[in-house]
Amino acid sequence: MYRVAFAEGDGIGPEVVPVAVRCVREAAEGSVELFRVDVGWSAYRSRGSSLPRDSLDAISAADGLILGPLDVGSYPPGDPGSPSPSGRIRRALDLYANIRPIRSPPWSARQFDLVIVRENVEGMYADRNMHAGSGEFMPSPDVALAVRVVTRRGCRRILRVGFELASSRRGGLALAHKANVLRMSDGMMVEEARSMAASYPGVRYSEALVDALAYELAVDPGRFDVIVAPNEWGDVLSNEAAGLAGSLGLAPSLNAGDSFAMAQAVHGSAPDIAGRGVANPVAMVLSAAMLLEWISSRRGDRRLLEASASIRAAVDGVLSDRDPGVLTPDLGGHGSTSSMESAICSRLARGR
Template identity: 50%
Template sequence: MSGAHLLVLEGDGIGPEIVAGTRTVLDTCDATFGLGLSFETAEIGFAAHRSVGTTIPDPVIAAARGADGVILGPVSHNEYPPVAEGGLNPSGVLRKALDLYANIRPALTPEGLGGSARAVDLVTVRENTEGFYADRNMFEGPGEFRPDPDLALAIRKISRRACRRIAEAAFALAEARPARHVTAVHKANVLRISDGLFLEECRAVAEAHPAIAYDEVLIDAMAAHLVRDAGRYDVIVTTNMYGDILSDLAAELSGSLGLAGSLNAGEEHAMAQAQHGSAPDIAGQGRANPVSLIASAAMLLDWLAQRGTLPAGAEAAAAIRAGIVAAIAEPGTRTPDLGGTGTTTALAQAVAGYVADTAPRTGG
C-alpha cells in the first residue's frame, strides 16, 4: 500500500494558522484520493526555545531525515536570540541538514484574480545551500564577521558542484514546460570570479540541452524586465540571494506573495515552505492567506509522486491547484491581501471543498 509520512512544523506568527489550513486540505486529499498520509508534529521556533532552549532541537532534525517530506510553517528567525543562545534559523538548518539544494518557486497569475496582477507564468530555481547566506556557507561558524565596531565583512560561497546541480535542476524543469526556456541571472560584470563560475556551469548544462532556449541577464536588469514584462520569462536559474529577491518580486507581480508556493528539494528529501515570512503583526487575526503553504504542499505531493512514494500524489496536487483557482475567484473567499474579506480558515476550507466535491474518488 502506498503512503507517505509527513513531519509538520508549525513555526511562529501566522504559522499555526496556515499550517492548520494546509492540514485541512491535505486531510481532504487523503480521504479523496486514498493517499495513505500520516502526520507527525514537532515544536520549533519560539515554542521549542521556551521548552528546550533551542529553536530547532536535534530530535526534530532526526525526524525530518526519517520523514518522507516536511511541511514547515513560517518562522520569526529575525527575532530569535543569538545563535549561541539557541536562536537558530530552522529553515536554514533543515536546508543544510537535508541538503535541500534546489528552492523551486513558481509565480503564476491565477485565472479570475483581476486587480493589479500581471500575466505571469514562470519558475525561479534558486540555489539553496550557499551564496551570501551566513548560516549556509561555512563548515563551522557564521559567514559574516565584524573585526572591529566599524567594519562588517561577509563571505560568499559559490562552488562548481552547487552551480552544476542547480543548473541541471532548472533545465530538467524546463524540459517539462511548454516554453522550454532557461534564463541564468547573474552579476558577472562585477562578481567576475564567483558569478563567472556560476555561468560556466549554466553554459555547460545548456550545451547538453540544445533543444532548450538559453540566455543570460544581469540581476539589476532582470528586476526591471520582470516589472516591465514578466511574461517573457519561463525558468529563471540563479544563486541564493538573487533568487530570494527575484522570486518575491515575481510572486507579488502575479497577484500576492500569499499565493507563492515554494519547495525545497534535494536528492533524498523535500520540504514544503511558504515563500513569505511569519507576519506576526496579523497573527491570530484569521487574516493570513494560507494559499502559499497549501500550494507548497501540493508541490511536495508532486515530488513524492515523481519518486514513486505516492503514486496518486500528482492527481491530488492538480486538484489542490484547481481548488485554489476556484476558491480565490470568489471575492468573499479571498483574504485581505487579495482584496477580499475571507478568513484563513474559510479560504482553506473552500480549497478543501473543491477537492472533495470535484476530484475523482478512489474506486469510483
C-alpha cells in the first residue's frame, strides 16, 4: 500500500483536486491510500502558516503528493510559508525536475506532443534559490537586486532527465538558453548540454536562444519533442505551449526528485472562476496520473503504471467525444467540473 498526500490549495483547488483524488482511488483499486494535508490559505487561517511544519513532515513521509494550485504571493507578511509554499516544498524535498507534457487536443488542426523539462530549484526564483534568506533584496528604497543561481550539478541533473526522456520518446532534445548575454550562467548550461549530448548518440540535440525558440514553438510546435530549459525560461515556455494546446486546464506537471515527486497542474488558483463549478479538472487529473507512473517506475509496481494509463485513456476518451454538455467553458463547452468528473470516472469504470 502506497501513501499519497493531497492538499486542495486555494481558489479552484478545492474543486479540481477532489476529482484527481477520486480518479486515483478508482484507478488504483486499493493500492494507494490518500490522506489530506493542509497547505495554502486554509492552513494559514487555521494554523498561522500556509505551510505548517507538520504538513511538510507528513508530506515528506509519504510516497508522493498531489498539490492543488496556490495563490502564490498573496499570503500576509510574516507567513512562514510565504511567498510560495510549493516552492518551499520543492526546495525541501529537492524536486529539481519539473516535467510538463503538453499535447494538443484531438480536435486541434495543429497536432503536437511535446514535453518541457524545467529546472526547478535554481535560477531567478528568489523563494527557492538560497540556502537561507531570499535571493531578492533591496539595498535602498530605489534599488532592487535579484540573484540568479546556476550550478554545474543543477545543469547536469536536469539535462540528464531531458536526455533520458528524449531517448524514450522520439529522440529530439532542444535546449532553450540566453547564453549570448548570460554568458556564465546559461553558458554553463550550454557547455554541459553539448558535453552530455556526446553520450546520447541516439538523441538529436539542438539549442536555441529562448526568444527564438519561443517564436518557433508558436509557429510550429510539432517540430519539438523534448525542450530543456533553466527555471524561468521553462516556466514561460510551458505556459506558451499550454496556450497553443488551447487551455491551461489541459497542462499537467510533475515536480520530481530522486526519491520524491509532487503532482501539481501548471495552472494557478484562478480566483476569477473559483466557486463557480466550471474549472477544468483535466490538468490536475493528468498530474496525478504522472505521479502514479513515477511511483511505479521507482518501486517496480506495474499496478500503478496500469492505473496511470487507465486515467490517461479515460481523459483522452472524454476529450475525443467532444461533448459540449460535458466539456468546461475553457474547452468550448457548457459543462462543469462535475460533468467532467462524471464522464472521466464513468470511462474509468468501463475500462476496469
